Amino acid sequence: MKKSPRSLLWFIILLTISAVLINLPSEGFFSFTKNLSFKKGLDLAGGTSLTLKADMKSLDENQRGKALEAVKTVIDQRTNYFGVSEPIVQTAVSGNDYRVIVELPGVNIDQAKTIIGTTAQLSFWEQTASSSAVLFKNQQEYLDFISTQSAQVVYPPSVLLVLGTYPNKTNLGGADLKETSVGFDSSSGKPQVQLKFTSTGAKKFADITSRNVGKIVAISLDNQVIEAPRVNQPILTGDAVITGGFTTQSANALSRSLNAGALPVPLLYLQQHGVDATLGSESLLKSLFAGGLGIIIIVIFMTVLYGRLGIIASIALIIYTLLVVSILKISSITPYAITLTLSGIAGFILSIGMAVDANILIFERMKEERRAGRSWHEALDLGFSRAWTSIRDSNIASLITCFVLYQFGTGSVRGFALTLAIGVLVSMFSAIVVTRTFLRTIYK
């Protein structure tokens, strides 16, 4: 490297100053950095992570990918409606399993389930010719009927209770809705949810109401009947009203979740994980404390072992820490935000150890060259150039591991791999360029 150490020194100083500015707390005087903050993972921020499996039984093979994307869109919309900050919604296909992975920071499991509304499927049921004219008189009759059914035909119990045996699920569903709103019944003043169907939906609804005049049609949500009105006359306008004994609040909630779109397919829970926010911040504080302590220990250790060289390595180490922290912060405003997790912090703290390793390699080499009778200057250059191959090879091996971890890992493992990889790359810069420039400036 023939570059003059002076210009490199200025570059390093400039880099350090900007890193310090980025890392300053965002309140008060330094408010221009307020958009930069760590993107914290669920284990630090608290929140819920869910893995859902889309039930694709009813769909053809070639429609399934599309349906999965539709599920993602619906969940995306719903998290927005409920104002969840920084939700993550991803899809994954594993063999024959179609999955959606949802991470909702700051939301507990119960709230998360309301938001996603796994089974918030609107459906309309009607009676068929084979339906019993007489409804079940009591629970026992209903249970008797259920026991006669073959396993494949499963009717929601609440539908059977209002429609009798063998009801039919019509082809009208949540997908046929154009919009919904909340209104109030003109006579009773009670809140109600008003539905407006799309043109195809209106046609389906007209058909259903025409063939069921005088009969009961059940409207169910999540297989729970919310209303079972008797049809007085065919409704051809494509408007309907649900008056299922709502409070204003529950009417609003229903309208909102219907508006955000009904899920095209039912979802099942494969995995759920909720972390309380206090637990997260406790873990964060603990690991940051451990990290700070670790840096102090290394500074003492290096100074004892290598004297003046050790102090320079320690300064390089502190610059290293500042740089990695600002990379993590800056990434939060790019599309490639690095999520900080507990294991990610562990990876970062570990990379501090690896950053020091490069310096130890170089210093040991310099000691050797000095012993072989070389001048300080020669020892410095030889130390760096001869240690380089082992620094390069060992760090590439670490990067390979990070790459594989990232490919096969999920969530926290990925965070660990990414922070470790950034740490390894920056450590090569700090150990070689920064330390060398300092040494050259001092020993000129």
Added chain:
Amino acid sequence: MNIIGHKNWYFSLSLLVIIPGIVAIFLWGLNLSIDFTGGSRLTLSFNNAVDSNQVQAVDEILKAGKIKVASIEKTNKLIFVRTSPMDQNQNNKFISVLLKEFKDIKEQEFETIGPVIGQETALNALKAVGIASALIILYITWSFRQVPKPTSSLRFGICAIVALIYNVLVVIGIFAILGHFLNVEIDSLFVTAILTIIGFSVHDTIVVFDRIRENLKKMGGADFSKTVNASILQTIDRSLNTSLTVVLILIALLLFGGESIRWFVVALLSGIVIGTYSSIFNASPLLVLWQEISDKRKEAKK
């Protein structure tokens, strides 16, 4: 110090270290967490220190709800419970019953993993370890391609991987023992630790190998085992100093890093210590052993 001359002693020591763990693996198996088997995990926190009556009450309430309890552990103010897969309704019911009994309880963490996901995680972990090892052999073989005779670059790669597999087995063995006696679990964080150990131990081994490569070029026709021994001695300061810094950091993490990463740190700590030992006393002596065997074969042919 003549490490290569006493290499058979060190090989015996290495065997002595690994055997208890291997026996434990075969005898007791691994204590796999719900990450791999599927199930539920709960963390309950109390305002005051937990006593054994409370632990027993939690156990009874779960059993009354027909939920199979795999383990219950307590620390100062926390109770950790592992059970068969529990759904949200079962969990809500459990918590409401619990709240009637103890006013100051709070569920800090609840996790359920289906068995399908568990199997996948296990498979991915195995794949990751396999692929990482293969890629590292390839890289070392490529990077050491100019290594002079009498050795070959592939040997460097394979010896590094044998040392690596040794390290991984020792750590897994330690956790088989910990799993049996202290109920320590192998979870996906443990897999992360294993992969990091792989990275580190290769890191350590490469530093020694790099010096062997350099010395082979410099010393030319000198005795192979003497060259290797000199290389080990030249790098031993660095190896020990580096490991010491990492070990110091890990001890800080172990003491102050909190409960949730404690065993992760223990896995890393044992892996780093074993890895350093292995890079000095296993990897390079293996290279020499290989050389000696191939020399003998050549002589037998003559």
